[in-house]
Amino acid sequence: MENHQRMKAYWKKNLSYLLILLIIWFLASYGCGILFKGPLNQVQIGGFKLGFWFAQQGSIYIFVVLIFVYVRLMNKLDKEFDVDEKE
Amino acid sequence: MSDQQIWIYVIVGITFLLYIGIAIWSKAGSTKEFYVAGGGVHPIANGMATAADWMSAASFISMAGLISFMGYDGSVYLMGWTGGYVLLALLLAPYLRKFGKYTVPDFVGERYYSQMARQVAVICALFVSFTYVAGQMRGVGLVFSRFLEVNVDTGVLIGMAVVFFYAVLGGMKGITYTQVAQYCVLIFAFMVPAIFISIILTGNVIPQLGFGSKTLEGTYLLEKLDGLNTALGFNAYTDGSKSIADVFFITAALMVGTAGLPHVIVRFFTVPKVKDARISAGYALAFIAILYTTAPAVAAFARTNLINTVNGTAYKDVPGWFKTWEETGLITFEDKNGDNKIQYYNDKNGDEGFIAKAKEQGWNGNELSIDRDIMVLANPEIAQLPNWVIALVAAGGLAAALSTAAGLLLVISTAISHDLIKKAINPNITEKGELWAARISAAIAVMVAGYFGLNPPDYVAAVVAFAFGLAASSFFPAIIMGIFYKRMNKEGAVAGMIVGLLFTSSYIVYFKFINPEANIAENWWFGISPEGIGTLGMMLNFVVSIVISKFTSEPPEEVQSMVENIRYPRSN
Structure with a gap:
């Protein structure tokens, strides 16, 4: 039974990570690149209008970072709850 | 023969010899090697192979060209074809790896304890893969006809022969290691001209930065391009003309579709551990991002050069x-x-x-x-780059097309030998027999793909929208709920897949084939074009599945404990 509780806690933690990461994922692409593109385009960084930059560059960089952050978080979580794969 | 052609023959020849050499070295001996490369591929190698598998002739040859004509609107491809990897890494790859079978229909069939669910999945997988592969063969033909000045048909035949050799012989193992080589060829071939052109136009070595720099005349490149575009009556480059809703829905359909494509998902079955599946999705996206962040820069450079x-x-x-x-x-x-x-x-x-x-x-x-397809191929010539760079681009385009074609052919052959023959028609087939069945179906798939390459349907582009829409509206919800919603049962999942599929395909068929004249924004539902309708189909699928499953009995005990099991990398 205790094991069962622990597994539940692991899964809950996993879901909360997913939620946070996916919110960032959404904001970077659909938010900054599409929905708020108009106002963001008022800001200019170098030759880029900011909304345009998010749509064609920024969102992609953020996607890559998100996956690596996820991997780190999960590897730690697996160890913490002793569900990591042994060699 | 011109100097340029000699370069092309030499470079393309060397890369082909390399691919064939790798195929011989990595011949598959068992079905496990044929389907999932023995399950022992290093995550970095798998990341490269996934990247090559994913980046097709469309990414390499067509995408930058499309963006250069679409400007901001082209962002749908950039975000859509990369953002799906976040979904894959977070929501699918680790769990499917833990599940540990060979194919997507395998998962659907076992999770929903139903042969019918498996058959629906097989049909979707075959349809999506065939539409996709036809486009690849066409890309091969295009590159050959322009650069080697053979006729398009001969080009397609040569391409078929090469793919035939390593896909049929090596299966997933041969494909994986050739794809690693093909990734290196294609990324080098894409970056070299991009860097050259960036230096010529903006003086910046890094195209991603050159894109936002000043041209040698002292105005920002993008500002100048906006000016050139509007002076000629086009939309400003950084603005685009699609509605926000449409951009939103198309991006979502491409993202979710990416995460639902069987030839991408199956790559995560090839690594040894759950941990490796997560990280290899990260490597894959990082390798893909190199091309995807360069492509919009190439697009802007090409547009400027072309107009000038x-x-x-x-x-x-x-x-x-x-x-x-x-x-x-x-x-x-x-x-x-x-x-x-x-x-x-x-x-x-x-x-x-x-x-x-x-x-x-x-x-x-x-x-x-x-x-639009010629922008990337013509770009080095427009910028007057040396002949060896032009030869490199030819080899890169071929690498992109061949690697994707091979990955798709494998999905087709496993769908037939594993999901149809082994799991439905003849469960008693021997290991050796199944391996032969896989080889024969791969061979037949190559022929069929070649046929489409030789007699391309006029509607290749339209069908690609179809492939993504179907993947988004059928597979994605079924797999997600299979993992995250234990209560989901076969009635709900099958109904959801069928509704999503029918809805999406009727909308696309109506606007693309039956009544193409009506395909304008005023007639679209909620302003969503057929390219973006898969997103709505996906939502419908979720709703229908959940409602139906509430009214039907819960899945059997052993299925629920299987779902429980795939959630933990190591179950206690």
């Missing part, structure tokens, strides 16, 4: 590349006002001030039409 080089130029003074591409019929010039000069502008612009201005200058309609 040809607009207002006397036809007799056009550079050599213009004439070569004219011979292939992919560039056409018609001197409508008889002034012997090329006028390139948007003659469909409704603005009266612009029309008056065009008249005043003696313009009599747009005189130049350019096939």
Whole structure:
């Protein structure tokens, strides 16, 4: 039974990570690149209008970072709850 | 033979020998090797192979060209075809790896304890893969016909022979290691001209930065491009013309579709551990991002160069590349006002001030039409780069097309030998028999793909929208709920897949095939184009599945404990 509780806690933690990461994922692409593109385009960084930059560059960089952050978080979580794969 | 052609023969020849050599070295001996490369691929190698598998002729050859004509609107491809990897890494790859079977229909069939669910999945997988592979063979033909000056059909046949050799012989193992090589070839081939052109135009070595830098005349490249575009009556490059809703839905359909494509998902079955599946999705996206962040820069450079080089130029003074591409019929010039000069502008612009201005200058309609697919291939020539760079681009385009074709052919052959023959028709088939069945189906799939390459349907582009829409509206919800919603049962999942599939395909078929004239924004539901409708189909699938599952019995005990089991990398 205790094991069962622990597994539940692991899964809950996993879901909360997913939620946070996916919110960032959404904001970077659909938010900054599409929905708020108009106002963001008022800001200019170098030759880029900011909304345009998010749509064609920024969102992609953020996607890559998100996956690596996820991997780190999960590897730690697996160890913490002793569900990591042994060699 | 010209100097350029010798370079192309040498470089393309070397890369082909390399692929064949790898295929012989990594011949598959068992079905496990044939289907999932023995499950022992290193995550970095798998990341590269996934990247090559994913980046098709469309990414390498067509995408930058499309963006250069679409400007901001082209962002749908950039975000759509990369953002799906976040979904894959977070929501699918680790769990499917833990599940540990060979194919997507395997998962659907076992999770929903139903042969029917498996068959629906097989049909979707076959349809999606065949539509996709036809486009790849066409890409191979295009590159061959332009660069080796053989005819398109011969080009397709050579491409078929090479893919045949390593896909049929090596299965997933052969494909994986050739894809690693192909990734290296294609990324090098994409980056070299991009860097050269960035230096020439902006003085910046890194194209991603050159994109936002000043040109040598001192204005920002993008500002200059906005100016060039609007002066010719097009939308400003950084603005685009699609509605926000449509951009939103298309991006979502492409993202979710990416995460639901069987040839991408199956790659995560090839690594040893759950941990490796997560990280290899990260590597894959990082490798993909190198090309995907460069492509919009290439697009902007190409657009600037194109307008500067040809607009207002006397036809007799056009550079050599213009004439070569004219011979292939992919560039056409018609001197409508008889002034012997090329006028390139948007003659469909409704603005009266612009029309008056065009008249005043003696313009009599747009005189130049350019096939978008040629921008990347012609780019090095437009920028007057050396011949070896042009040869490299040819080899890169071929690597992109061949690697994707091979990955798709594998999905087709496993769907037939594993999901149809082994799991449905003849469960008693021996290991050796199944391996032969897989090889034979791969061989037949190559022929069918070749046939489509030789006799391309006119609607390849339209069908690709189909492939993504179907993947988004059928597989994705079924797999997600299979993992995250234990209560989901077969009634709900099957109903959801069928509704999603029917809804999405009828919308696309209606606007693309039955009544193409009606395919304008006013007639679309909620302003969503057929390219974006998969997103709505996906939502429908979720709703239908959940409602139906509430009213039907919960899945059997052993299925629920299987779902429980795939959630933990190591179950206690």
